[in-house]
Amino acid sequence: MNVWSGERRRIYMQEVGTRDGFQSEGTFVETNEKIALIDALSRTGVAKIEVTAFVSPKAIPALSDAEAVLRAIERRPGVVYTALVPNVRGAERAIEARADELNLVMSATESHNLSNLRMIREQSFDGLKQVAALAREAGLAVNISLSCAFGCPMEGDVPDATVLEWTQRFIEEAGARGVTLCDTTGMAYPRQVAALTAQCLARWPQTEFTLHFHNTRGMGLANVLAAIDAGADRFDASLGGIGGCPYAPGVSGNVCSEEIVHALELMGYDTGVDLAALIAASKRLPALIGHDTPSQIVKAGQRLDLHPLPADFAAIRERAAQRGSISI
Numbered sequence: 001m002n003v004w005s006g007e008r009r010r011i012y013m014q015e016v017g018t019r020d021g022f023q024s025e026g027t028f029v030e031t032n033e034k035i036a037l038i039d040a041l042s043r044t045g046v047a048k049i050e051v052t053a054f055v056s057p058k059a060i061p062a063l064s065d066a067e068a069v070l071r072a073i074e075r076r077p078g079v080v081y082t083a084l085v086p087n088v089r090g091a092e093r094a095i096e097a098r099a100d101e102l103n104l105v106m107s108a109t110e111s112h113n114l115s116n117l118r119m120i121r122e123q124s125f126d127g128l129k130q131v132a133a134l135a136r137e138a139g140l141a142v143n144i145s146l147s148c149a150f151g152c153p154m155e156g157d158v159p160d161a162t163v164l165e166w167t168q169r170f171i172e173e174a175g176a177r178g179v180t181l182c183d184t185t186g187m188a189y190p191r192q193v194a195a196l197t198a199q200c201l202a203r204w205p206q207t208e209f210t211l212h213f214h215n216t217r218g219m220g221l222a223n224v225l226a227a228i229d230a231g232a233d234r235f236d237a238s239l240g241g242i243g244g245c246p247y248a249p250g251v252s253g254n255v256c257s258e259e260i261v262h263a264l265e266l267m268g269y270d271t272g273v274d275l276a277a278l279i280a281a282s283k284r285l286p287a288l289i290g291h292d293t294p295s296q297i298v299k300a301g302q303r304l305d306l307h308p309l310p311a312d313f314a315a316i317r318e319r320a321a322q323r324g325s326i327s328i
Helices: 017-024 031-042 066-072 088-096 110-117 121-137 160-172 190-203 220-229 257-266 275-282 285-289 296-300 313-323
Strands: 012-015 048-053 080-084 101-107 141-147 178-182 208-212 234-237
Touching (some): 017 031, 017 048, 031 066, 031 275, 048 066, 088 101, 101 121, 121 141, 141 208, 160 178, 178 190, 220 257, 234 257
Parallel strands (some): 012 234
């Protein structure tokens, strides 16, 4: 299927700005403001919201109010409220706070896993299986996010075979219902994305695959379209395009939720998202985080957000008519 076909195919948008975005910010967003923003996002029609992360408050102080936020948000039917958890203790906290799903993370490469999680991959995987077992006991779904699936900032290219091997172990040994392929530092490119996505979907058609792209090198939207062309229908995105990674400092963050929805809707895809409501939510961000966001849709508006005629347009037209130089 060509991505330009305009078929009204369903694409599921999953918002990660309130976790991936906020954890990258130096400013603490007040708890009540987080709750209000998540409630606004729930009303936009996104399929899933990664609400927060149950990590050490010392490690990520921006998310130190995880329990308070997850307990207080408005739960809307059809929206999955997920939380990132790094270990059993984090899982216990998330379960107690009524998360719908636990999102677990490890890296495809040893270097990034050691740098990011302070463990080799096998150690991470052993811990991950313990968390998955705890989630099953609580009746919760498990999603596993594989960082650096499309490239590692320290090791370079990651073989597809490595990603496929870990994906198989996530599904068969840890019982993951969903797997997220993460472009952690924006190293992915469309041909690579299409090939890996197609392989995963063909081998595990019953698994819920999500693609998580960063726009570090300006290829975020192109990678989304390549993944759609390969059969993917679930994408993480961040309100305002906020977020990032410590291994790609000073650059743009995740693909921007409103930009992706705007593009996909124009192409004829059904995202189920109220774009105007999403943009309104994004416009809240500068006041919350203390700076502008990368969102071009917030800056420029939607494609058909038109501008008023100049105040002296009638006079301009009359003078042009007198000169016989009206351009139609």
